[in-house]
Every structure is written in structure tokens, then in C-alpha cells.
Amino acid sequence: MAITRRELIQATAAGGAGIVIGGAGTRILTDGDNGDPAGLGGDVGDLAEERGMDGLQVSQAIRGFTPPGEWDEFIMIASGGHGGQLGVYGIPSMRLLKNIAVFAPEPWQGFGYGSTWSEAVLDEGTNEAQKSHSEARGRLNWADTHHPAISETEGEYDGRWAYINDRANGRIGMVDLRDFKTKQIWDIPNLQSSHGGVFVTPNTEYAHISTKTPTLIDMGNVENCLDSEEEYAASFRGFSTFCAIDHETGLIDIDQSFQVELPPYNQDLADAGKLASDGWVFINSYNTELARGGVMDGEPPLEIGMSQNEFDYCHMINWRRAEEVAANGRTEERNGVPVIPLEVAIEEGIIYLAPEPRSPHGVDVSPDGNYLCIGGKLDPHVTVFGFDLILDAIEAEDFEGHDRYGIPILNFDSIVAGRVEVGAGPLHTQFDQDGYGYISLFIESAVAKFSLGEPWFSGDEAFQLVDKVDVHYNIGHLVTMEGDTVSPQGKYLVALNKWSIDRHPPVGPLFPQNFQLVSLDGEQMELLADMPIGTGEPHYVQCIRADRLQAWEVYPPGVSPTTMDVSEHAIERGEERIERNGNNVEVWGTMHRSTITPDIIRVQQGDHVILHLTNTETTPDAIHAFAIPRYNISISVETGETTGVEFDADIAGAFAYYCTEFCSALHLEMQGWMLVSE
Numbered sequence: 001m002a003i004t005r006r007e008l009i010q011a012t013a014a015g016g017a018g019i020v021i022g023g024a025g026t027r028i029l030t031d032g033d034n035g036d037p038a039g040l041g042g043d044v045g046d047l048a049e050e051r052g053m054d055g056l057q058v059s060q061a062i063r064g065f066t067p068p069g070e071w072d073e074f075i076m077i078a079s080g081g082h083g084g085q086l087g088v089y090g091i092p093s094m095r096l097l098k099n100i101a102v103f104a105p106e107p108w109q110g111f112g113y114g115s116t117w118s119e120a121v122l123d124e125g126t127n128e129a130q131k132s133h134s135e136a137r138g139r140l141n142w143a144d145t146h147h148p149a150i151s152e153t154e155g156e157y158d159g160r161w162a163y164i165n166d167r168a169n170g171r172i173g174m175v176d177l178r179d180f181k182t183k184q185i186w187d188i189p190n191l192q193s194s195h196g197g198v199f200v201t202p203n204t205e206y207a208h209i210s211t212k213t214p215t216l217i218d219m220g221n222v223e224n225c226l227d228s229e230e231e232y233a234a235s236f237r238g239f240s241t242f243c244a245i246d247h248e249t250g251l252i253d254i255d256q257s258f259q260v261e262l263p264p265y266n267q268d269l270a271d272a273g274k275l276a277s278d279g280w281v282f283i284n285s286y287n288t289e290l291a292r293g294g295v296m297d298g299e300p301p302l303e304i305g306m307s308q309n310e311f312d313y314c315h316m317i318n319w320r321r322a323e324e325v326a327a328n329g330r331t332e333e334r335n336g337v338p339v340i341p342l343e344v345a346i347e348e349g350i351i352y353l354a355p356e357p358r359s360p361h362g363v364d365v366s367p368d369g370n371y372l373c374i375g376g377k378l379d380p381h382v383t384v385f386g387f388d389l390i391l392d393a394i395e396a397e398d399f400e401g402h403d404r405y406g407i408p409i410l411n412f413d414s415i416v417a418g419r420v421e422v423g424a425g426p427l428h429t430q431f432d433q434d435g436y437g438y439i440s441l442f443i444e445s446a447v448a449k450f451s452l453g454e455p456w457f458s459g460d461e462a463f464q465l466v467d468k469v470d471v472h473y474n475i476g477h478l479v480t481m482e483g484d485t486v487s488p489q490g491k492y493l494v495a496l497n498k499w500s501i502d503r504h505p506p507v508g509p510l511f512p513q514n515f516q517l518v519s520l521d522g523e524q525m526e527l528l529a530d531m532p533i534g535t536g537e538p539h540y541v542q543c544i545r546a547d548r549l550q551a552w553e554v555y556p557p558g559v560s561p562t563t564m565d566v567s568e569h570a571i572e573r574g575e576e577r578i579e580r581n582g583n584n585v586e587v588w589g590t591m592h593r594s595t596i597t598p599d600i601i602r603v604q605q606g607d608h609v610i611l612h613l614t615n616t617e618t619t620p621d622a623i624h625a626f627a628i629p630r631y632n633i634s635i636s637v638e639t640g641e642t643t644g645v646e647f648d649a650d651i652a653g654a655f656a657y658y659c660t661e662f663c664s665a666l667h668l669e670m671q672g673w674m675l676v677s678e
Contacts, residue, residue, distance in 0.1 A: 064517050064528040066093035074481050074543045076494065077148050077162055081513075081537030084143035086164055086175065091481070091543055092492055094517055094531040102173040102182045103143030103166050110625065110635035111182070112141065114645040117562045118182075125171055125185025140187070144168040146539040147198050147269075150177075151250065155202040155274045155486035159548035161250035163198045163207040163243075167539075170194045172209050172243060174250060178552050179638075181561050184251050189335035190215055190239045190259060196270035196283045201319065202486075206242040207252065208272065208281055208319075214238045214264035226292045233290055233404065238262035239339065240283065240317055249564075258326040259334075260317060260350060261342040263405050264290065266306075267315065269362050269428065274486055275369035277387040279320040282372055284360040288312045288403075307378065311355035311412070313403065314363055314374065316390065322350045346406050352394060353403060355412040357383055362428035366437070367486050371417060371452055373437055375426035382426050382439050382450060384463060386417035418463030422448035427476060428540075430483035432490040432520060436466065438483070440475040440495065447471060447478060447495060447518065449525060469525040471495040471516050472503050477540045480520065489545065493518040493525065496538055504532045513537055553620040555640030567642040569612035573597070585649075586610045591624040591637055592617060593664040596657070599672030605652045607676075614642040625660040628674060634660060652678045 048058050066072050072090030075097070080087055084104035088097045103125065105112025112118050126140045143166035151161040162175040170191030174184040188194075188209065195212030214236035216225055225235040244256035265285040273280035291305025299305070322340055325331075325348050331338035345351045356363075357376030364373045372385040392398070393415055399408045425443030432438070435456020439448050449467040451457045457464075477496045481489035500514035512532035519526045555561075558570025571588050576597045579586045585607050590597050591614070603609055615624050615637040626645070627634040630653075635645050658671035 060528045063519060064092045066090065071546060073546060075546050075549060076541050076543045077150060078538045078541040079145040079148055079164060080535060081539060082144055083536035084145055086145065086148060087535060087538065092517055094515065094529055098180060099535065100175055100180050102145065102164055103185065104141055107634045113635065114633035114647060115635040116644045116646055121182055121185055125187055127187035140169055146195060148540065148542055149198040149200045149207060150542050150544055151204040152200050152202055157482060157485055157544045157548055159544055159550060165194045165198045165209050167193060167195055167212065172198060172207065174252060176250060177549060179561055180551060186252050186254060188241055189337045191241065196267045199270060199272050201272045202274045202278055204245050206244055208242055208270065210240040210267045210270060210283055211238040212266055229290050232292050233264065236264035238264055238267050242319060258331060259337055259339045260322050260345050261339055262315065263403065265313065271363055271365045273365055273369055277365060277369040279318060281317045281319050282363045283315040284363045285315060286312050286359050307359055309358055312358050312360055313353040314356045316352045316354060318350050321348060325350065342405055351407055352410055353407050354385065354410045354415060364429040366452055367431050367488055373429040375428060375439055377425055377427065377442065380424055381419050381421050382429065383416060384418040385415045389415040389417060417453055420450045420463050420465055422450060422465055428478060430478055430480040431488050432480055433488045438478060438480055438493055440478045442474055442476065445471055445473045445475060447493065447525065467524050469518060469527060471497055472514060473497055473499040473501055479541045479543050481543045482545065490520050493520055496541065500532060503530050554618060555638060557640050558614060558642045559640060560642050569644065570614050570642040573616050584608050588612045591615050591659065594666035594670040596659065596670055596672045601674045603649045603676055605649060605676050605678050607649045609649050610644065610646045612642065612644040613637050615639055622663065623661045624663055626657060627660045628655050628657045630655060649676045652676045
């Protein structure tokens with residue numbers, strides 16, 4: 001199935017959208033197909049007829065239904081887009097279970113509204129050196145989350161931690177999946193933005209994140225950096241960041257992390273090798289033209305300038321070799337992080353490039369690790385590289401040249417294992433357990449199913465379009481159940497559609513995103529359900545088997561979310577106290593249905609108050625929360641948890657603090673007074 005570059009260019013220029021195979025969206029039911037709801041019989045038939053539903057719609061509703069009190073088989077963790085958070089959904093029910101506060105304050109969880117745990121995380125996530133270029137802007141309290149990654153062991157999700165990037169500000173957040181709370185944000189040096197990842201390596205050695213727009217490496221050259229292609233090429237660089245993970249805590253070990261310098265192409269989506277390709281990572285790129293914009297000066301718009309070349313470059317990075325080189329000290333420290341310079345990466349055989357159809361978006365590694373599926377937005381094909389062919393080309397130095405920085409470019413014809421015409425606007429691929437890939441088609445608003453090669457299919461059955469299903473509308477990413485691991489589960493696919501248009505009632509000009517649940521159980525894909533997402537613009541998700549998660553129902557008594565160990569400030573009921581040391585007032589209190597103790601706290605205006613609170617409940621879901629009006633303080637104190645708040649009592653008056661979580665019949669009586677004397 002190998003194809004020459006000339007043939008690929010000709011096919012791309014022709015703009016063919018591929019064949020269309022009728023999926024569930026084209027199925028026309030007859031009475032014999034149970035299309036007549038009256039054939040259902042009994043109350044179900046009456047209800048279906050009353051609502052104008054046919055038999056297919058009833059079947060779809062049942063297959064996507066999770067009865068009250070029953071749990072979903074899969075849990076989907078989704079980026080929250082402009083909301084800066086993560087969403088947790090059940091599959092197949094498509095029910096929202098939780099929003100996880102990550103980069104932006106969230107009052108219900110007490111994140112960023114005074115709790116010592118969350119304030120420390122958010123403060124840590126705004127690097128002083130990073131924000132020094134825009135003084136007086138303060139702490140970063142917003143983000144554009146894109147690509148979550150669940151921790152893995154031997155290429156399978158292990159359900160311990162999750163990582164998420166801030167596409168806007170070049171940060172990474174870590175969430176502990178025992179309590180679904182954010183424990184760390186790293187504002188990564190040398191990254192202004194990020195898009196390549198996050199993904200984890202197969203044993204969570206690293207969480208990877210890289211630049212999207214390149215970073216200006218000499219801030220003194222702002223005036224001239226865009227004057228010419230040569231200035232741009234010299235002034236900017238990309239960075240591939242390998243965030244080392246502490247396997248006891250899941251936290252990023254910043255001291256053991258490193259970066260690989262990249263050319264100033266725009267690095268896009270990325271994936272880690274697994275099994276056959278373990279030890280490598282792959283990053284798509286665009287704007288190999290090094291277009292700079294300048295519409296107001298008569299230059300072409302960026303979208304035109306960035307789409308001139310017939311091919312862009314897939315970056316192939318040998319991270320195990322990079323790890324060795326970094327350990328041997330062949331790095332330069334830049335803004336506190338060891339960086340392997342581009343020339344060293346080339347010399348040490350760390351980085352190679354492969355031509356890929358222009359404006360690619362997805363590079364996704366098959367479950368066996370041998371196939372790299374490339375989706376190019378301006379090409380109607382999914383191009384499949386063979387990792388075995390890549391290794392052969394590297395070994396034989398089968399290069400078609402070098403880029404302007406001296407990086408070897410593999411011979412395209414030598415590494416293509418197959419190519420499938422799938423349709424208009426292919427983006428991102430996921431996989432099932434039977435050797436099929438599923439790729440989103442943005443322009444066509446569809447999902448295409450195609451076959452891979454050996455060991456699943458050979459001969460005429462390999463690299464063939466098998467099925468399509470329409471989605472609504474303009475799908476970006478998609479996910480199959482555990483579909484980017486070594487052990488995909490199949491069963492369902494979720495389409496992450498950018499537009500909803502007519503799918504939901506209008507709620508103003510800002511429409512919700514639309515997720516759609518698709519069944520993979522039959523010979524053809526079948527659309528089952530819609531779900532509006534009104535909390536932001538989710539970009540990417542991962543779906544894990546629910547039984548892999550080991551979330552705590554309660555904290556062990558006195559545990560702090562900061563350390564996940566018993567806090568030194570944990571107390572039992574009857575041990576409450578208030579201590580003054582000069583202008584510092586420290587309070588140890590408890591919360592239990594329906595009492596806050598102490599219920600009177602007396603301080604002087606200007607005192608610094610440190611309040612430690614322990615929820616002494618042991619019953620699951622017996623949550624309490626603590627708020628002080630006019631002080632912008634609202635914290636969650638979950639079952640068994642010890643947490644705190646620290647603030648200056650700078651407003652005089654009597655303030656009725658209270659529990660904001662409806663916890664018992666006498667919830668309204670669960671309050672107290674903070675008296676601040678002048």
C-alpha cells in the first residue's frame with residue numbers, strides 16, 4: 001500500500017472527499033425493522049408513540065441508558081477548555097459527575113477562595129519569571145485546558161493520576177485521582193503556550209508537553225524578531241518538555257525534568273510510542289513555512305502563509321536517548337531547566353523529521369505501537385507510517401535531505417505503510433481491540449472507520465475504509481474506550497463536536513458544545529445520544545474503565561489534601577482551641593452536623609488569622625464547607641479532611657460565618673461569629 005509523494009500530492013490537489021459508506025445515520029427502518037413503535041407493545045410502545053419515537057430511537061435510548069442507582073462502565077475525563085478545569089462524565093450515560101478545579105478558582109470546591117491547599121497550588125502555578133514580562137497582572141487565574149492524560153502502567157491506564165495542559169500559558173497541572181483534586185501546577189519555563197500533549201509515556205516515566213507557538217528566546221529582540229523569515233528562524237524555538245513523575249506521589253519532579261530544543265515550527269498534537277515504539281514520542285507540526293503574518297502590511301494572512309508547503313514535518317524524538325544525554329550533562333540551563341540544544345539533539349540521534357501531509361492535526365499510535373496514523377486537515381487521507389519502517393530508514397540513513405537546522409528528514413516513500421482515503425478534514429484517530437482506527441472528519445462532520453495492517457489485516461483487507469457515521473457538527477477530537485492504550489475496550493465512541501447549531505434549544509449566541517455517543521458493537525457505527533456541554537469548549541478526553549479508579553469515599557481521619565497524609569493540625573471533637581501570638585491568631589476547629597466549633601472567634605482589626613478545620617464526620621458524602629461573608633473566603637471541608645484558611649482580618653465588624661453545604665436538617669443553624677474589633 002506504499003504510495004509516492006507525487007501520487008499523494010496529486011490526490012490531495014484533487015480534493016476528493018472519499019467514498020461514503022452508509023452508517024446508522026442512513027438507515028431507513030421498516031415495520032419489519034421495528035420501525036413501527038406499535039410493535040414494541042405495552043407501556044413502552046404507548047410511550048414511544050406518544051413521543052413520536054420509532055423503534056430505532058427507542059433502541060438507541062435503551063443502549064445509552066444507565067438506570068437510576070447503577071454506575072457507568074467507563075469514566076471520561078475531559079478538558080474544560082476556556083473554563084480552565086477538567087470534567088468527569090459517565091459513559092454510556094453521558095452524565096456529568098464532577099468538574100475538577102485545576103487552573104481557575106472554583107467556589108464550590110473552595111479552590112482559590114482562601115483554602116491553604118488551593119492557594120498554594122495556584123500560587124505555585126504562576127512563575128514570577130514567566131509573568132515578569134507583564135508586571136502587575138498578578139496570579140494567573142484562567143487557562144485554556146486541552147489535552148488530559150491519565151497515568152499508565154505498561155501502557156494501560158492505572159487510574160492514579162491525571163495531567164492536563166494549559167494551552168494558553170504553557171502550564172501543566174497534576175490531579176490526584178484518589179480525591180480528584182489538583183495538587184500541583186508547574187508554569188513551565190521556556191513555554192509560552194502548549195499543545196503537543198499532555199500525554200504520558202507507557203509507565204508514566206514522564207508527562208510530556210511541548211510548545212504550540214514557538215518561544216522568543218531573546219527578549220531583547222522583540223522589535224526585529226518578525227522582520228524577515230531569517231530573523232524569525234533565528235529568534236524563535238520550540239521546546240519538548242519531559243516532566244519527570246515521582247511514582248510515589250504522582251507529582252512532577254522538576255529537578256529531574258528536562259527539555260529538548262525544537263525548530264520554531266508550530267508543534268501540534270503528539271503521542272507516545274508504546275510496545276514496539278516504546279522510548280519514542282511523535283509530534284506533528286505545521287507552519288514549516290515560518291510564516292509570520294503582517295496583513296496590515298500587505299502580507300498574506302497567517303492561515304494562507306502557513307499552508308503553502310505540500311508537506312509539514314512529524315517530529316520523532318527518542319526520549320530514552322534524550323534521557324541519557326541529559327543525565328550526562330550535555331544540556332544548557334535556560335530559565336532553570338536543563339535543555340538539550342537542537343544541535344546536540346541532532347548529533348546524538350535524538351530527533352528526526354518525517355514529511356507529513358500539510359496542516360496535520362493528529363498523530364496517533366496504534367495499540368501495538370507499530371503504526372502512526374497521521375490526519376492532515378487539508379488532505380482527505382489518513383497516512384499511516386510503520387515504526388519498523390522508520391527504524392529501518394534511520395538505520396540506513398534513508399534521508400531525503402535535512403531541514404534548515406540540519407535535522408535529518410526521513411524518506412517519505414520508505415516509511416509509509418498504508419494510506420486510506422477517509423474523507424474531508426481528517427484530524428484525530430482512536431482505536432479498538434480488533435485492529436480498526438476511527439478518525440474524526442472535521443469538514444465532513446463524520447467519523448470514519450478504517451482497517452490497519454498486520455497483525456490484524458493483510459492484503460486487500462488492510463488499510464481500507466470500512467464505515468462512516470455522520471455526527472453533528474464539525475467534530476474535533478474523539479475517543480473510544482481506552483482507545484489510546486495497549487488494550488482498547490471498544491464498545492463506545494464519543495464524538496467531540498465543535499458546533500451544535502440545531503441539536504439543542506437556543507440559549508443565546510454562545511451555543512454549547514455537543515458530545516455524541518456512538519455504539520461500536522454492530523457491523524456499522526450507530527449514533528445513540530447527544531449531550532450538550534455548557535461549561536466551556538472541551539478539546540480532548542480520555543475514557544478509563546470505572547473499575548480502574550480507586551477514589552476515596554472519605555478521607556482517613558485528619559488527612560490533608562496537600563500531603564494525603566494525616567495533618568499535624570488534625571484534631572478530634574473537644575480539642576478545639578484558639579491561640580494568640582502577637583498579631584497572629586491561630587484557631588483549631590471542627591465541623592460536625594450541625595455545629596462549627598468554636599462558634600465565636602474574636603480578633604482585632606489587622607490580625608493575621610490562621611484557621612485549621614477538621615471535618616470529623618465518617619459517613620460518605622457528609623461534606624461541610626466554610627464561608628466568611630465579605631472576606632471572599634469559601635472553602636470545602638470534605639469528610640475526614642483537615643484543611644485551613646489564612647487571611648488578614650482587615651475589615652472591622654461582626655461576620656456570621658456558616659456552612660455552605662446543605663448537610664443536615666439543622667444546616668441553617670450551623671454557623672458562628674467572627675468579631676473583628678477596631
